[in-house]
Amino acid sequence: MGRPGLSVDDLQLRLTQDEDWLRDFQEALNRSATLTTSVSSILDDFRRESRAFQREQQNVKKLLRMKCATHLDEYLEKMNNLKEAISFFSSHATYKSQLNHMKQIFETGCGYLEIEFGNQVKSKSISLYPAKILECLDEEFEMPSFRLPNLATIKDTENINKMATWLLANSSSCTQFLGYYSACRSDNMLKTLNAINEHRASRTSKSHFVKFALKKAAGKISEKPSIFNITSEIMDLKRNTNEVIHKDTPITPVLFTLSVLLTLVQLETEACAAVFGNVKVEASILRQVMVHPLSTVLNHNLKLVEAFEGDFETVMPLTKFLMKHTNQIRSLCENIGEGETFARFKATVNHRSVQLISEFVDHLTNDNSRFVPEDGNVHHVTSKTINFLKLLAQNRPVVGYIYEQDAVCSNTFGMGVNLRNKSGTYSDQALGALFMYNNLSYISMCCVRDKSLMSTLNANNDGQLLSFYESEIEEYLKRYLISWTKVTAVFLAYSHSDERKAAKFVYSNFNKEFEKRIKELVLKPYAEFTSRESSQMAELELDRQLKYDADAGYEMFALGRGMYKELIRKEEFFVVLIGLDNAGKTTFVEQFKANFDKTYTKRHPSKISSTVGLNLVKVDCGRALINLWDLGGEEGLRSLWKTYLEECHAIIYLIDASNLQRLEEALDSLDLLTGVEHAVNVPLLVLLNKCDQQETALSDESTSNGCNGLSQERLCYERIRAEITEKFNQIHEGDLAIMSTSALENLNVQKSANWILDAMMTRSMQNGT
Missing domain, CATH: 1.10.287 (Helix Hairpins)
Incomplete structure (x- = not known):
């Protein structure tokens, strides 16, 4: 019998379930399609973003x-x-x-x-070959300025300058490129300096290098007579009068490396200015660039000089070179912290030079050789001595310099050690300190009184000798005053004001008694003299009388003491020196001080840099003391002017007359005076500086015939004077003077000093101050 079929109800249930499943499936398909569309849209957006x-x-x-x-x-x-x-x-x-x-x-x-x-x-960057530099040096290893353009160490700086300028202006966090530059340029300098030692060490090039250098040192060759203006007759004369037997010693490379170093420093300064065009950045970069080369040269050369065994003839060119460039090299060394190394190097060269001369003299004096020429001719000792004397005569300033330096250094050092040893013999430390105080005060007083002695001592102590003694005197005075703490402790122990008043009364009485005793010692004998002489003249009926009696003597004593105090007192003034940067203010200060202090050694213009902040100089002008406040003129520093203008007795405003493009800026800067009530009444001196330069038309001679012949860019003196006068009359009410000057040539510097002194002293008398 067959399987029974599903009932209608079961079939209906099954169909219902299938419909539900199909409906859910359709919804899932719809959601999947929606999700697919969304994913596709996201992918499209991602592809677009990726492509962008x-x-x-x-x-x-x-x-x-x-x-x-x-x-x-x-x-x-x-x-x-x-x-x-x-x-x-x-x-x-x-x-x-x-x-x-x-x-x-x-x-x-x-x-x-x-x-x-x-x-x-x-x-x-370009590394220079030592032979190329050597060819450019003159007979004294100096680099003529017209040779420098042929020795560029960097080429085509246009793009480098653009990059540096952009980085400095637009990215404060980017400083690595400055390190790149300093490291690269420092290595470039070292390559040239190391090549000198390689030349000397190389057996193939050593002979040519040393002979060429020695001949140049002796002045025996000149590859371009037309440039150095050396004729064959002069060359023959050099051969005959300066025939020096040179040896292959370390001194020649020492001299050459120093000369090359100074040349490279000058070239690097120019290169740095071409690349950065920023003074502050250039100063920092140059310091970093110089550290390794300068330190290497100094330490290497110091070892060579210490190990040198030879004669004075060979070391003399180095001594002469150092004498000429001491300030320049010392300044470079101090900037990188090698000042002590250079001082030791210089002292070693000077001491070794003196030692070699002394050895020659000792050998000459104690020569026990019995050799004499058989034919009775000139002894070799005689000829050698004459040649040596010729060398000393031809280089008299050098010889005097090294002997002076060595003697001063030895004697001052020995004297200091001697005094300290003697002070140690005192059992009382206070007496030892007082001994040192008195001796150092005496030395300081002698130095101040004897200008030649001060000049000699300062030459060996960088001009800091007097300040050194003053600091030592102050230190020993403090040590001595410690012994008085027991005395002062007694007064400090007084708890009541009456006790302190009593102590003050005791000291006051002591001072009065002391003055009374002095009067008795001085005036009592004079009173007895006047009484005796007056009675004798009365007895003789003479018509002559003593001009001053005893009472007048007492009055004269008091008057003389007051007059002495007044006479030795000098008025002290404070003068503000302002102006734009690079106007020549610091050069003016150097010249101003040198005009009144003949022992002061001016800094070379090439060593003077822009003032940052304040440069304070005190000058004794004879009839008054002037404190010059040299203020920085850069735009960021001009806000400081107001502080000093409120306290000054006079104002000097310096204008760069050779830079007419900044004249308007210079005049606009004077608006700062309007905000300072005190400044508008004090004497004001306007100096048109750098009138000696050919680019300016401010010399008085050029104005005698008006402005004829001058270009539109070069204003005549009278026109500029009129503009300045109009500007100052609007903002200033005190005394005003306008002068053309040249701080570099010392033109009208003394005249300006006299005017400012007269104006301040006149105003001081009028105000009763």
Whole structure:
């Protein structure tokens, strides 16, 4: 029998279940289609974002791959655009994600620019060969200024300057490129300096190098007579009168390395200025560049000089070179912390030179050799001595210099040691300190009184001898005064004011009694003399009388004491010296001080840098003391002027007359005076500096015939004077004078000093101060 069929109800149930399943399946298909559409949309958006990001990456890579040598301007323009975009996104919070992305791109671009800067500096740097530099030096190993353009150590700085300028102006966080530059340039200098030692060590080039250098030191060759103006007759004369037998010693390379070092320093200064064009950055970079080369040369040369065994003839050129360039080399060494090393090097050269001369004299005096020429001719000792004397005569300033330096150094040092040893013999430390105080005070007083002695001592102590003695005197005075603490402790122990008044009364009575005793010692004998002489003249009926009696003597004593105090007192004035940067203010101060203090040694103009902040100089002008406040003139420092203008007795305003483009800026800066009530009434001296330069038309001689013949860019003196007078009359009410000066040539510096002194002293008398 067959399987029974499904009932209608079962079949209906089954159909219902199938319908439900189909409906659920259809809904699942619909959801799947919706999900597929959403995923497709997301994928499309992702692909679009990816393509945009890839394009952006390609643009960045293209930007970073761009060669600065050919596309630098375009590169920097794109970097500027990035910076502007960052600035825009920073002001809109909705673009925070884009802002971070842009910053990352900008930092990457700056990093690449720094690397490219380093690569460019390295590829553009040129190492000079020692032989090429040697050919340019003159007979005294000096580098003529007209030779420097032929010795460039870096080429084509245009792009390097653009990169450096952009990095300094647009990225404060990027400083690595400065390290790239200093390291590369320092290595470049070392290559040239090390090549000198390689030349000397090389057996193939050693002979040629040393002979060439020695001949140049002796003045026996000149490859370009037309430049050095040396004729064959002069060369023959040099051979006959300065025939020196040179030996292959370490001294010649020492002299050559120092000369090359100074040449490289000058070249590097010019290169640094061409690359950065920023004075503050240049100073910092130059200090880093010089550290390794200068330290290496100093320490290496010091060892060579200490180990030198030879004669004075060989070491003399080095001594002469050092005498001429001491200030320059010392300044460089002090900037890198090697001042002590240079002082030791210089002292070693001077001491060794004196020692070699002494050895020659001792050998000459104690020569026990019995050899004499058989034919009775001139003894070799005689000829050698005559040649040595000729050498000393030809270099008299050098010989005097080294003997003076060595003797002063030895004697002052020995005297100090001797005094300290003697002070140690006192059992009482206070007496030992008093002994040192009195002796050092006496030495200081003698130095002040004897200008020649002060000048000699200062030459060996960098002008700091007097300040050294003053500090030592102050220190020993403090030690001595410690012994008085027991006495002062007694007064400090007084708890009541009556006890302190009693102590003060005791001291006051002591002073009165002391003055009374002095009067008795001085005036009592005079009173007896006047009484005796007056009675004798009365008895003889003489018509003559003593001009001053005893009472007048007492009055004269008091009057004389007061007059003495008044006579020795000098008025003290404070003068503010202001003006734009590079106007020549510090040079004016140097010349101003040198005019009144003949023992003062002016700094060379090349050693004078821009004043940062304040440079205070005190000058004794004879009839008064002037404190010159030399204030920095850079734009960021001019805000400091107001503080000092409120306390001054006079104002000196210095204008660079050779730079007429900054004349308007100089006049506008004077508006600072209007905000200081005190400044508008004090004497004001306007100095038109640098009138000696050919570029300016401010000399008085050029104005006698008006402005005829002058270009539009060069204003005549009277026109500028009129503009300045009009400007100052608007803001100033006190005494006013306008002068043309040249601080460098000492033109009208003394005249300006006399005017400012007269104006201040006249105003002081009028005010009763």
